[in-house]
Structures are given as C-alpha cells and as structure tokens.
Amino acid sequence: MNQNDTIIALATASGAGAIAIIRLSGNDAISIASKLFKSIHQKDLTKQVTHSIHLGHIMDGNRTIDEVLVSLFKNPKSYTGENVVEISCHGSVYIQQEILQLFLRNGCRMADAGEFTLRAFLNGKLDLSQAEAVADLISSDNEASHQIAMQQMRGGFSSEIAKLREELLNFASLIELELDFAEEDVEFADRTQFRDLVERISFVLKRLIDSFAVGNVIKNGIPVAIVGEPNVGKSTLLNALLNEERAIVSEIAGTTRDTIEDEISIGGIGFRFIDTAGIRDTKDVVESIGIKKTFEKIEQAQVVIYLFSSEEFKVQSSKFKVELEKIKNKYPLKPLIVIANKIDKVDDVLLANMQKEIPDIHLLSAKTGLGVEELTNKLLNLINTGALRNNETIITNTRHYDALLKALEEIQKVKYGLDSGISGDLMAIDIREALYQFGLITGNVTNDELLGNIFANFCIGK
Numbered sequence: 001m002n003q004n005d006t007i008i009a010l011a012t013a014s015g016a017g018a019i020a021i022i023r024l025s026g027n028d029a030i031s032i033a034s035k036l037f038k039s040i041h042q043k044d045l046t047k048q049v050t051h052s053i054h055l056g057h058i059m060d061g062n063r064t065i066d067e068v069l070v071s072l073f074k075n076p077k078s079y080t081g082e083n084v085v086e087i088s089c090h091g092s093v094y095i096q097q098e099i100l101q102l103f104l105r106n107g108c109r110m111a112d113a114g115e116f117t118l119r120a121f122l123n124g125k126l127d128l129s130q131a132e133a134v135a136d137l138i139s140s141d142n143e144a145s146h147q148i149a150m151q152q153m154r155g156g157f158s159s160e161i162a163k164l165r166e167e168l169l170n171f172a173s174l175i176e177l178e179l180d181f182a183e184e185d186v187e188f189a190d191r192t193q194f195r196d197l198v199e200r201i202s203f204v205l206k207r208l209i210d211s212f213a214v215g216n217v218i219k220n221g222i223p224v225a226i227v228g229e230p231n232v233g234k235s236t237l238l239n240a241l242l243n244e245e246r247a248i249v250s251e252i253a254g255t256t257r258d259t260i261e262d263e264i265s266i267g268g269i270g271f272r273f274i275d276t277a278g279i280r281d282t283k284d285v286v287e288s289i290g291i292k293k294t295f296e297k298i299e300q301a302q303v304v305i306y307l308f309s310s311e312e313f314k315v316q317s318s319k320f321k322v323e324l325e326k327i328k329n330k331y332p333l334k335p336l337i338v339i340a341n342k343i344d345k346v347d348d349v350l351l352a353n354m355q356k357e358i359p360d361i362h363l364l365s366a367k368t369g370l371g372v373e374e375l376t377n378k379l380l381n382l383i384n385t386g387a388l389r390n391n392e393t394i395i396t397n398t399r400h401y402d403a404l405l406k407a408l409e410e411i412q413k414v415k416y417g418l419d420s421g422i423s424g425d426l427m428a429i430d431i432r433e434a435l436y437q438f439g440l441i442t443g444n445v446t447n448d449e450l451l452g453n454i455f456a457n458f459c460i461g462k
C-alpha cells in the first residue's frame, strides 16, 4: 500500500443510478484530472481554488466520455487531507467503467477497501475510533445505531479517552521524573491528586465497559424468539408490530414493505424475530428434532415470546402450562413474555381465567391491534435505553471493549499500588500499559496489522 499513489474508486453504490461519483485522492489527483477534463470555460483545474465545482467533459483523447461536474478539494482541506477530485458523472455502469479505466491508464491505481478513510486517519483528519465510526455509520440501519455511530464519528468517545490519556500521561511523566531523582526521595506527583485521577478514570472506564452490553444489542439488533404453534398468529403479530411502528414514524413515504422482514425497528432499536415451533412432549422423531431446534433458537435469543391462541386455551391450557414451565426451568434468567393472542375471539370469563392461571400474561389481539402498543413498550423496557436517551457515550466495538477492559485492569493495579505505597517504578509500568491501551483506541498506538484488520472491513471507495 503506497501512500504516494493517487488512488481512485467509485464512491457511490455499484450499478446504474442517476448520478455516480468517482473519487480520486493523492498528490497527483488534480494534475491527472486536469489532463482528462475539459472545462466548458477552458479553465485549468490546477489553478482553481479548493472546494470549487466545475462543469465540463471527460475526454479520452478526442472522444467525449461524459458531461460531468468536477469538485476540487485541495490538500490539506479534504476528507483525506490530500488533493481530492470528485467526478460526478451520469450513472451508467458503462460510463463509470470508462472513466475509471481512463484514469487507471493515466497514473491512478484502484483504491483498497477503506483506503480513503485510512489516509484520512494517517493524515490526522480522524482518529482511529472516528474512522471506525465511519464504517458503523454506513452500515447503520436504525435510529439508535445511527446516533451512536454519529456521536463516535464526531469524536465524542475519542475525546473522552484522549483527555484521560493526557491527564494520565502527565502523571506518568512526573512519576518517571521522580525515578531520576530516586536518591533524593522527592515526590513530584501529588499522590492525592493522582488518586483522584485514578478514581475518575476507573469510573469512566467502568461506565464505558457497561455500555457495551447496550451498544452490542443496538448494533446487532435484539434477537427475540417467538415460540408458538402454527396458526397462533405469529405473522399477524409481526405485521401488527410493524404497523405500530409505522404509525409512530407517521407514514414516511417509501417505508412501506411488501414482505414481513425478520427485523423490525421498534423505538429506533432493531428487534430480530426468530420464528420457532412449539415444544410439546412428543415421541415422534421428526417432531423432536423440531423441538431441539426451538431450544437452540431460544438459546440464541435475548428475549422469548411465548405466543398462544386464547381460543385454544380452554382445551389446551394444561399443554401451554407444561410448555411454559419447560422454558422457565431451562432458561430461568431469560426475559419471557407470555402472550395470549386472539382475545377478540373469547369472552371475559375466559380472559379472567387465563389471567388467574398464568401470571403476568399479556393479552393481545394481533388482528385488532389491542395490546400491541403495550407490547412494544414491554420490549423496549427490557433493554436499558437510558444511556441512549441521555446521549452518553455507548461503545459498540469489540476492539474498544477489549482495550477498555485491559486499561481498567491496569488502572486497578495502579490504584492498588497507591494504596500499598508501591514503588514508583512498578507503578510506572502499569500506567504505561494503561496508556498503551488508550492509545490503541484513539490510534496513538498502531501497527500495520491493526490498521489492516480495521480497514479491510470497509467497502472499496470509502
């Protein structure tokens, strides 16, 4: 990966569209573009100011490939910090390819995955966690994951870490200075202040580490297993949940869906519904395989919905209760919502009966929508969205989580060292290690392998 090359890639999605953007970045981006672009006003691209847009044609010799708009961004004022040229062409795949090929023949090379953002990082435009947030932002598909990625990209998380890192670095220097004056037995680093800082750092680290549970759930969606026999109304329920959410987001054009997807966004959080069969007692081999699958799916889920039809309650109540007991015994800690569906079909006596026989039952009619809103509230209450509402930093990245855990471990050692009056040189080692972990998050410490791993997961052109 040569940093001096001028790289090129399609910035928009592959395939035909109204307009496509091809982006170049590198020292020679503007000079290469100026040779292949003919401005309608005969302007020389190399003499234009940064952040200017120019209309003209991309020319392969005498052949006009397309009428385009070219945007200029001059080093260091661009996304990557290098010279950047963007060509907005007509979105035909043929035109896109012709322009790409033309530029490749004229001194550009194809960008690797994430290479634009890698360069932005290497040129100090973004720190590492901000660069990682760019990828999260692109893949965000609901309000919550979007909010977290946006906050991280703007630097909320990294500035928090960077600030702690700096304060800790100050103390590390003072303590290391003390080591140089070991004979004189001086203390440059005020131990009370240092203890305060260490307390503060562990507090922040613990909060960030705790936020990962929420962050993970938000990023990946919450798997919900729906256990229920055929025909109890699972699809109708999913539809009803979808409609409820549509009502909340008030009919935004283009959000209608033809098919029910497994993932439904409720209150900005993705819920992945996993359809399963019932778990009745059986000697039938085929059925018992199905039941084993149901348990496997419950295993993967974070929430279980047990759905049955009120209509069938009269005759089947004992079967339901046995199934429920089985789930509760096997997964005592897993949140379970028991839903009696089709309550529009039964009378009040039966409703009262059901409520008496099965505690905490959720009455619902997927068909009429009765009880659906309460169900969405119940689902949202199961996860702690407080941090999200309060705009606190939430971490979603396993790499950050690992580094924070290790940093906390080191900080605890430092704390212990302070308590037991351990010598400065030993403390300095733990502080350095904590600093190293902070540096891994912000990118103050990197290596090729780390960068390779991170940016390889980006798309080409980003």
Ligand SMILES: Nc1nc2c(c(=O)[nH]1)N(C=O)[C@@H](CNc1ccc(C(=O)N[C@@H](CCC(=O)O)C(=O)O)cc1)CN2
Pocket (backbone or CB within 6 Å): 021, 051, 073, 076, 077, 078, 079, 086, 125
């Ligand atoms: N056409 C286009 N749209 C895009 C991008 C892009 O590169 N091109 N982006 C990227 O993927 C995002 C926007 N991010 C950007 C961030 C910084 C700069 C930029 O020119 N920064 C300069 C100048 C700032 C200024 O105006 O003062 C700088 O930071 O110095 C451009 C885009 C999303 N939309």
Ligand SMILES: Nc1nc2c(ncn2[C@@H]2O[C@H](COP(=O)(O)OP(=O)(O)OP(=O)(O)O)[C@@H](O)[C@H]2O)c(=O)[nH]1
Pocket (backbone or CB within 6 Å): 228, 229, 230, 231, 232, 233, 234, 235, 236, 237, 341, 342, 343, 344, 345, 364, 365, 366, 367, 368
């Ligand atoms: N009256 C009434 N009918 C309902 C209700 N919910 C679902 N139904 C009806 O019950 C039938 C089965 O509903 P589905 O949603 O297809 O049931 P399912 O559990 O997805 O069925 P499988 O795909 O076989 O697992 C349909 O005719 C629905 O219209 C309800 O709350 N009240």
